[in-house]
Amino acid sequence: MRKVVIGGIGMTHFGKFIERNLKSLSEEAVGLALKDARVTVNDVDRIYFGNAAAGVVTGQEMIRAQSSLRNTGLDGKPMYNVENACASGSSALNLAWLSVASGQSETALVVGTEKLTHEDKAVSFGAFAKAVDLEEPLPEGVTAGTGSLFMDLYAAKARKWMEKTGAEASDFARVVVKSRRAGSLNPVAQFRKETTIEEVLESRMVSNPLTLFMCSSIGDGAAALFICSEDYAKKHDIRPVYICASSIVSAKADGSGDLVAVRAARAAYEEAGIGPSDVHVVELHDASAPAELIHYENLGLCPPGDAAKLIRSGDTDIGGRISVNPSGGLLSRGHPVGATGVAQIVELTQQLRGMAGARQRPGAKVALAENNGGQLAGDSAVALVTILST
Numbered sequence: 001m002r003k004v005v006i007g008g009i010g011m012t013h014f015g016k017f018i019e020r021n022l023k024s025l026s027e028e029a030v031g032l033a034l035k036d037a038r039v040t041v042n043d044v045d046r047i048y049f050g051n052a053a054a055g056v057v058t059g060q061e062m063i064r065a066q067s068s069l070r071n072t073g074l075d076g077k078p079m080y081n082v083e084n085a086c087a088s089g090s091s092a093l094n095l096a097w098l099s100v101a102s103g104q105s106e107t108a109l110v111v112g113t114e115k116l117t118h119e120d121k122a123v124s125f126g127a128f129a130k131a132v133d134l135e136e137p138l139p140e141g142v143t144a145g146t147g148s149l150f151m152d153l154y155a156a157k158a159r160k161w162m163e164k165t166g167a168e169a170s171d172f173a174r175v176v177v178k179s180r181r182a183g184s185l186n187p188v189a190q191f192r193k194e195t196t197i198e199e200v201l202e203s204r205m206v207s208n209p210l211t212l213f214m215c216s217s218i219g220d221g222a223a224a225l226f227i228c229s230e231d232y233a234k235k236h237d238i239r240p241v242y243i244c245a246s247s248i249v250s251a252k253a254d255g256s257g258d259l260v261a262v263r264a265a266r267a268a269y270e271e272a273g274i275g276p277s278d279v280h281v282v283e284l285h286d287a288s289a290p291a292e293l294i295h296y297e298n299l300g301l302c303p304p305g306d307a308a309k310l311i312r313s314g315d316t317d318i319g320g321r322i323s324v325n326p327s328g329g330l331l332s333r334g335h336p337v338g339a340t341g342v343a344q345i346v347e348l349t350q351q352l353r354g355m356a357g358a359r360q361r362p363g364a365k366v367a368l369a370e371n372n373g374g375q376l377a378g379d380s381a382v383a384l385v386t387i388l389s390t
Helices: 022-037 064-068 089-102 121-129 147-167 169-184 196-204 229-235 260-272 289-298 308-313 337-353
Strands: 004-011 046-050 079-082 107-115 205-207 220-229 242-248 281-283 366-373 383-388
Touching: 004 022, 004 089, 004 169, 004 229, 004 308, 004 337, 022 064, 022 107, 022 121, 022 220, 046 064, 046 089, 046 337, 064 079, 064 107, 064 196, 079 089, 089 107, 089 220, 089 242, 089 337, 089 366, 089 383, 107 196, 107 337, 147 205, 147 242, 147 308, 169 196, 220 229, 229 337, 242 260, 242 337, 260 289, 281 337, 289 308, 337 383
Parallel strands: 046 079, 046 107, 281 366
Antiparallel strands: 004 220, 004 242, 107 220, 242 383, 366 383
8 A cells, every 4th residue: 555645735614605506615615725736627637526425415416526626627527425414524534545646546536515504404413414314213212302413412411421421511511612712723723702700601402411502503615635645646746645554444333332432533533653641733533522532532532431531631642742623613613414524624723734723733743633423323424533743
């Protein structure tokens, strides 16, 4: 397998843009990524397009890449439509990485795009609700009574985890405070206003113990990556950020074994030949605030039961020992689901280039992204972990 390089990154603002469509968002992100790599559409061998919910929200099915990119000059090239719940973008990157690493392609373009806002909010929530096995009974105590099925699922997991670990709602609020502070420093984040623990706890209760500020929001956006072989990068004077590992796992139908995030992380660490202590900066899937703390343990950033202690220590803050979600994460950068996995890599590439500004983790050399999606047998249906280095 050849070494693979991220050569260009691009990302739109994330937010609620009722007037924008998939074409507009995709075109902007693609243009920015190609410009950053100093290449043109002629340099792109093939395209991997991640999108999760267009069929439900916009009605566009089957040819989402071809229709979204028809005006970019990429028409006629091989395009792959990738749908894998909230992990659609990172799944697209996994396939693109395999194509370049195997020698099938010298270059590839990864695009993650999502349009979630709709005049009828029930349509947006309905899209999320389809990311479960519709024939599987909901877990005990989950009724989807809030209108947001996944927040009810996250809340049920959070309650069990609190009983197990002794974590408190104030610890979840600390995650949000950290997230909003990071978002305030990210010019493309959806939420850029700082908050306090008290404000988070006093915001509207969505599904106990999750208050409104503890939940990721509906949003739109796109992100893109130009990746290439190491030889191509050298020939074209592209500053490399290396993809050292990309692992993907799915949930076991009987719910047995370790969680998908744990298994994906274990495989990625082994592939990269490193451990959690070697990682300097992390972007992880904080669709709800408790998820960030749970993933501290899933990724081995702390021993089991110590996640609350870790968030209280400040070690995961901007500039901390292991900076987590310096982009603002899903809670503040935003969560247009098909774009999320690609946006994580955009942030980590900026960190490894030393170009993240006030969000920079000093001396960052190794970065990790964790992205999961869907629900199956009490776990996320799919998880991916990607490891990058300079």
